[in-house]
Amino acid sequence: MTRILGIDPGSQRTGVGIIDIEAGGQVRHVYHAPLVLLGADDFPQRLRRLLDGLAEVIETWRPQEVAIEKVFMARNPDSALKLGQARGAAMCAVVLRDLPIHEYAAKEIKLAVVGKGGAEKQQVQHMVGIMLNLHGKLQADAADALAVAITHAHVRATAQRLGVDARQAWSRK
Known part of the structure; x- marks a missing residue:
């Protein structure tokens, strides 16, 4: 069994979703919730809430792999920058715990x-x-975080069938 944490980064709410992939390929729901970052004194404190919240999720649920949504270009540059900073904070929370991270x-x-x-x-x-x-x-x-985790589960299964790395299974290069 493999446990996957999906992350949908946001500067106001970051979605987290955890699924288990069983040996036969069945996907099972484990946990999901939004990490609410609003209510912090300022934006740096939101990022702190994000780091602390993800640390707690990782410590509690012990995922073996992590998948995160890539940043899309928003119309508002300030929003895009904040989203990118939240995504960076989320990635730091993951890599500091030596977990592999996959981006979609x-x-x-x-x-x-x-x-x-x-x-x-x-x-x-x-x-x-x-x-x-x-x-x-x-x-x-x-829900978006669970979708990220499900996507990684599909890509991972395809990679295993093909005998390649998960990054290669989804790559168009």
């Missing part, structure tokens, strides 16, 4: 979970719920 673009995640790269957020939430047999409405950031 939003279109790749939507393609892996829904079947089309231009899927709407609600479609991703719906498919994550179906794939993990979760009932009720999923919080958006946590």
Whole structure:
């Protein structure tokens, strides 16, 4: 069994989702939640909340691999910079614990979970719920984090079948 932590970085809320991949390839839901960063005194303190929150998730749930969503270019440069800083803080929390990290673009995640790269957020939430047999409405950031973890599980399984590294299985080069 392999435990995967998915991270959907954000400067206000960062989604975390954990799944287990069993030997036969079955995906099982373990945990999901948003790390709420709002309420901190300033932006550096939000990043501190993010680091501390991820440290606690990693310590509690002990994932073996981590997948994170890549930053997309937002229309607002300030928002894009803050998102990039939050993503960097999340990556630091992971690499400081010597965990392997895999990166996926939003279109790749939507393609892996829904079947089309231009899927709407609600479609991703719906498919994550179906794939993990979760009932009720999923919080958006946590659902996105679970989608990142599911994407990595699919890429990982394909890589194993092909006998290549997970990064090579998804690469178009």
